[in-house]
Amino acid sequence: MSRHGAAREASQLDRRLAALNDARELAEGVLPDAALEDVFQLLERAGSRRSLSADHTVVGFFGATGSGKSSLFNAVSGAEIATAAARRPTTSEPLAGVWGADGSEPLLDWLEVRNRHHAVPVAGFADEGTGLILLDLPDFDSTRAANRAIVERMVGLVDVLVWVLDPQKYADAAVHNDFLKPMAAHGAVTLVVLNQIDRLPERDVEPVLESLRGILARDGLGKVQVLGASALKGTGVDAVRSAIRGVATRRQALSQRLAADVSRASQQLSDVSGVGEAAGVRPASTSRLTDELATAANVPLVVDAVATSYRLESTRRTGWPATRWLLRFKSDPLRRLNLKSSSPSQLNRTSLPPAGAPERARTDAAVREFADAASEGAPGPWRAAIRGAAREGRDALPDALDQAIAGTDLMTSRKSWWWGIFNVVQWLALATAVGGLGWLGVLAGLAYLQLPVPEVPRMEGWPVPTLMIAGGGVLGIFLAITGKFIGAGAARARAAKARRRLGAAVGGVARDLVVEPVEVEVSRLSSFNAALKAALKTAGGG
Structure with a gap:
């Protein structure tokens, strides 16, 4: 892979990881804590793995009891690892074969792998200065809970997953339902090997491989590479070694593995959340x-x-x-x-x-x-x-x-x-009416006292005092009624x-x-x- 291509892929992975973290933070208090904790653990793992050696590709061999997983591991790795494997203190401990020691120790510490064996280059394998770590892991169907816990942890950590199946139990529901189907998003970094094909008649090898491919397709792994091999006779070992070598030399496994992790976690978060947009505030x-x-x-x-x-x-x-x-x-x-x-x-x-x-x-x-x-x-x-x-x-x-x-x-x-205009006019109207009343009162008093009564001015034949009383009263009432109408409208x-x-x-x-x-x-x-x-x-x- 070119340097620019690797940089572009790393940049896109950065954006996807950041987007997944944004989604996790936005969903806090809305989605279940367990789902968000899974995403947080993934982000923590991704950050830790990317801070360690990017020059090493970690390949894990997974298999059930009797699948010949360790034998295939030894056959792929070479005699040096096979000899070391014979001295393993217990089958519950992961074993690492390491090609390219520089930078591998912190990575193996993070993987919690104590049994480490630095191997010499194998012809046609890790012979180009490529950092490579092969892990032989405990059987995933072990009755020991600690062994299964190791396998489940390593499934989430290794860059490449090699599933070693045997002709008798390749369709076992346990491996498919518990491991392969949940990892369907990781097809780009998954290799399935049907080991011990030497136990099958030659005419049955291809039909069994086709049957396995069909089962994997139903698991969502239809594009995964499926190889037949016999660790005992060496059949197909070179093909397995070449497939691993190809993954290691392309240096894409780490980013592809993390990208698959992000896709899987994002889809799980989407499943928990559900799909749709709110109508919003209208x-x-x-x-x-x-x-x-x-x-x-x-x-x-x-x-x-x-x-x-x-x-x-x-x-x-x-x-x-x-x-x-x-x-x-x-x-x-x-x-x-x-x-x-x-x-x-x-x-x-x-x-x-x-x-x-x-x-x-x-x-x-x-x-x-x-x-x-x-x-x-x-x-x-x-x-x-x-x-x-x-x-x-x-x-x-x-x-x-x-x-x-x-x-x-x-x-x-x-x-x-x-209000002010009406008030002034009202008081003037009242004063006019009162003035008229006062005038008539004075005239009545003079008449009562038998004093000379002056002539009252008239307008159109009407005495002015009378007109003042009538005009002032009518104007006042008119203004009061008009004010009520105007006041009602203004109110x-x-x-x-x-x-x-x-x-x-x-x-x-x-x-x-x-x-x-x-x-x-x-x-x-x-x-x-x-x-x-x-x-x-x-x-x-x-």
Whole structure:
């Protein structure tokens, strides 16, 4: 493999590992801890292996009892290892044959392999200065739990897996279900050897190999290389040695093994998560949530109070002066709700009715409906996370809504420009009527005292004092009625403004406590899917 090709492959592996780690971090608190721990362990293993010798390819020989695994290992390795193998203290200990000592010791320490034997080059094998480590491992069907644990650990650590099967047990469900099928993603670094073919009639060798290939295809390993060999007679040993040598000299096994690990872990994470994107937060659902929360928080009651308060204040300022004082006995609804203030920012609480069971039920239903709409299309665990985020701030909603209403400027201290004009004219009308009454009173007094009564000026035949009383009274009543109509319209306009301001305040609470937490979870799912897609991307898929 060229230096540029190796660098490009390493760079892509870096990106995939980083993407897998991003997916793991994004899924924390959503997916099961066990699944995330498996991914974390893989990332730890990948980081450790890449920090060790990249010049050595680690090849593990795996097989069941009686498969001739150790004999094949010795045949492939050469006489030096075979002699060392005969002196092994126990078959439960891995044995390493090492070609190229430089840099192998830290790698073997990480593999926890104590039995190490440095071999001389074998013709046609590790004769090009290529670092190579062959491991003869315990039988994977051993009755000793420690032996099986070693095998399971090594399956996750070696760069290349050589599965040694025998003609009698090559279809054994244990090896296929427990080891080969779960490692289907690792076909590029897997070699299957049917050993002891010398026990088969020559005419049966190829049919048995074809049968094995068919079983492997059902395991997802249809492209894996399958070789027949006999360690006893040396048949096919050179082919096995050549296949291992080819893997070692290409120096791709490490990156291919880790890439397969990433693919497998990413797929497992995808299976646990499920596939899909959340519909997300839509303006219509946000608007409905705000409306429902506003209703539950008694915003309509406040809006009505704003209109009533304005009409009351308008009548107090523009009504007939002779009767407007009676309005002092009417209480201002905004004052009863503790919302009548020149400085709304100083208000902390309102006197609105506390949220009862119906209001709480309405709030819960609104939040649930919003969360359901936002989580539509999301996989199960993420749908639960989105709904949980929406419910998290539910208990804080009543207080937050009350404070938002208390802090909203309802423009209660703002006076209308026309009040002053109407008020001045009303007082002039009253003064005119009173003046007319006073004038007539003086004339009546003079007449009563038998004093000379001056002639009263007339207009169109009507005495001026009488016209003053009639004109002042009519004008005052007209202004009072007109002021009520104008005040009603202005009250509706002010109530509409108050509704918009209160809606904005309620919307702010909804965004802080419900919408934004949901948006965070929806965004987290989107980022998780993107990271998982990047982690699953293979070199061939670009």
